[in-house]
Amino acid sequence: MTELTIAQEATADEELAWEERYAGPSRDICRRALLDLARTDPRIMCVDSDVGGLENLFADLPEQYVNVGIAEANLMGMAAGMAAAGLVPFVHTLSGFAATRACEQVKVDVAGNNLPVRIVVSHGGLSAGHYGPTHHAADDLGIMRLMPNLTVLVPADAVEAEQALLASAGHPGPVFLRLGRSRTPLVHRQPCDFRIGRALTLADGDDVTLVATGPYPVLMALRAAEALAAEGISARVLNMHTIKPLDEEAVLRAAAETRGIVTVEDHLVVGGLGGAVCEVVAARGGCPVRRIGVPDRFTDRVGGELDLLEHAGVTPERIADEARLLAGTAS
Amino acid sequence: MTGTxxxxxxxxxxxxxxxxxxxxxxxxxxxxxxxxxxxxxxxxLYGAVLRVRPDRPDWPDRDWFVLSKGHASAALYAVLAEHGFIPSEECADYAKPGSRLAGHPLRRVEGVEFPTGSLGHGLSLAAGAALAARRLGRPSRAFALLGDGELQEGSVWEAAMGAAHHGLDNLVAVVDRNGWQISGTTEECLSLEPLADRWRAFGWAVREVDGHDLSALLATFTALPDTGGRPTVVLARTVKGRGVPMLEDRKKSHYVQLTPKLHVRALAGLRNRRERDQ
Structure with a gap:
């Protein structure tokens, strides 16, 4: 699949400045935002588990940086202790290691106590690419969605990632902020109205609704909507950047106002966005839901993120196919 | 407590x-x-060491105590009741439906900082509190009471390594070294010895003490924290079931439901032993 981008009206200087500002991977943008925050709030702590790069970034703020080493259980436990005693820890690890290796510490120490720990993870979904299945986290959203008190955020690009980090800083409870590994194309060409728990409507439509979470799934949903529009099918596109608490109102509105919902995620088709949307629609009434995501298997193919998603069946073409079925226009 | x-x-x-x-x-x-x-x-700990305030459990300058071996909740509740954190009568509600006093402690009980019970969590929590106290310039110290069997959890050693590396000299681990776990002695199940050497190798100051000698415990705890920029572990040699002869140093004493008859016998044994020891 070719590089995904959004059609845009570029006004040269502004566009260039925006591109430059958000040129890096989301995790780099979040690190920069965290450093700025830490300079204004001495309670903020950057807690590292040897993820690389943070040590240099925080060289000027040694009092607000602590590396616990490659020890994720201790990372979460210590962060909970720090938060209980009045600090605001932002812990850093890979999504898979937060979700499964340190799962119990997240459950009992962080989420169970409703402590203001911010778990900032990279390598969410299949973004670890060729690193292989040990580093993939196609189950992270499902696991984190089961944690009481935990807010689960999945920004679609660097612009949202920055907003999500800033929003998490002032959030009263624990937050799981899921980022990818590498740079992904920007979804937003201007500041977005990011609010925790509120889906962003990226395109209006009344035939079908595409609900997506994660950078490539959102981009693919937009591309599918464009293809559908060319065929006269109007697709609403919701960027569900908050998996928990889910914007149930937006889902129910989609269920009432369109003929069906296609969910798109870089996550297993069980437990994550698709699961959450199905729960709401099944319980509260609505429409058919088709889920696009990673099949129920260990992804052991070697490949980059887009290659893996394509082989998992997460593609704009498939999204459009499912949407056509729901719209009743499939041949 | 002055003039203990x-x-x-x-x-x-x-x-x-x-x-x-x-x-x-x-x-x-x-x-x-x-x-x-x-x-x-x-x-x-509660009577002479911890700086805590029952009237204000969330006092910011308090010492932190984490019962990492959460299954010893009965002893914790009894001590919290002795010091007025919870009403003494509430102990009668232990494990009853609707009670706050679970088999493993809950945070909503005054004086309980963290819910514990899944072993291997407490030292990390205490280390985090200790680090926060240092960062925030508070005088607080953090104590974690660990079981000896609990030391088989890998996360304990993650925390031990981290606390030493970060020089948390306001952190104290206390190990209740009674020698038993549910299926046998620790040395039969997964040996811990040489335990003091292991902690030393992890960069901790080690104190060994008879965990039932009140004077010795007092002397040990009041000499803390260690001034060498290291966390301290107190290896307290204890006897499982201590004080009740029919339960002492026995595998079977791990979890017991006392019938009324056994309860009477246990209380009598406790009193007899106390008189003998006095």
Whole structure:
């Protein structure tokens, strides 16, 4: 699949400045935002588990940086202790290691106590690419969605990632902020109205609704909507950047106002966005839901993120196919 | 506590044990062995070491205490009741439906900082609190009471390595070294010795003490923290089921539901042993 981008009206200087500002991977943008925050709030702590790069970034703020080493259980436990005693820890690890290796510490120490720990993870979904299945986290959203008190955020690009980090800083409870590994194309060409728990409507439509979470799934949903529009099918596109608490109102509105919902995620088709949307629609009434995501298997193919998603069946073409079925226009 | 009177502590430890037995006589029983081995440690910590305020459990300058071996909750509740954190009568509700006093402690009980029970969490939590105290310039120290069997959890050693590396000299781990875990002795199940050497190798200051000698415990704890920029571990040699002859140093004492008859016998044994020891 070719590089995904959004059609845009570029006004040269502004566009260039925006591109430059958000040129890096989301995790780099979040690190920069965290450093700025830490300079204004001495309670903020950057807690590292040897993820690389943070040590240099925080060289000027040694009092607000602590590396616990490659020890994720201790990372979460210590962060909970720090938060209980009045600090605001932002812990850093890979999504898979937060979700499964340190799962119990997240459950009992962080989420169970409703402590203001911010778990900032990279390598969410299949973004670890060729690193292989040990580093993939196609189950992270499902696991984190089961944690009481935990807010689960999945920004679609660097612009949202920055907003999500800033929003998490002032959030009263624990937050799981899921980022990818590498740079992904920007979804937003201007500041977005990011609010925790509120889906962003990226395109209006009344035939079908595409609900997506994660950078490539959102981009693919937009591309599918464009293809559908060319065929006269109007697709609403919701960027569900908050998996928990889910914007149930937006889902129910989609269920009432369109003929069906296609969910798109870089996550297993069980437990994550698709699961959450199905729960709401099944319980509260609505429409058919088709889920696009990673099949129920260990992804052991070697490949980059887009290659893996394509082989998992997460593609704009498939999204459009499912949407056509729901719209009743499939041949 | 000023001018700590060992006699007062001994009285209190005795009442704590009586109350632990009461909880063990409830319909759900209790982890008697590990509660009784920890009874003197908890009594000395709360009676003469920890700077805590029952009238204001969230006092920001308090010392932190984490019962990492959460299954010894009966002893903790008894001690919290002795010091007025919770009403004494509430101990009668232990493990009953709707009670706050679960088999493993809940955070909504005054004086309980963290819910514990899944082993291997407490040292990380205490280390985090200790680090926060240092960062925020507070005088707080953090104490975690660990079971010896608990030391088989890998996360304990993650925390041990981290605390030493970061020089958390306001952190104290206390190990209730009663030698037993549910299926046998620690040395049969997964050996811990040479335990003091292991902690030293992890960069900790090590103190070894008789965990039932109140004077020795007092002397040990009041000499802390270690000034060498290191966290300290107190390896307290204890006896599982201590104080109740029919439970002492026995595998079977791990979890016990005392019938009314056994409860009477246990209380009599406790009193006899106390008179003999005095």
């Amino acid at each position: 009177d060992i006699g007062v502590l001994a009285e209190r430890a005795h009442r704590v044990r009586e109350r632990v037995l009461e909880m063990g006589a409830g319909e759900n029983g209790a982890h008697l062995g590990g509660s009784l081995s920890a009874a003197d440690l908890l009594t000395v």
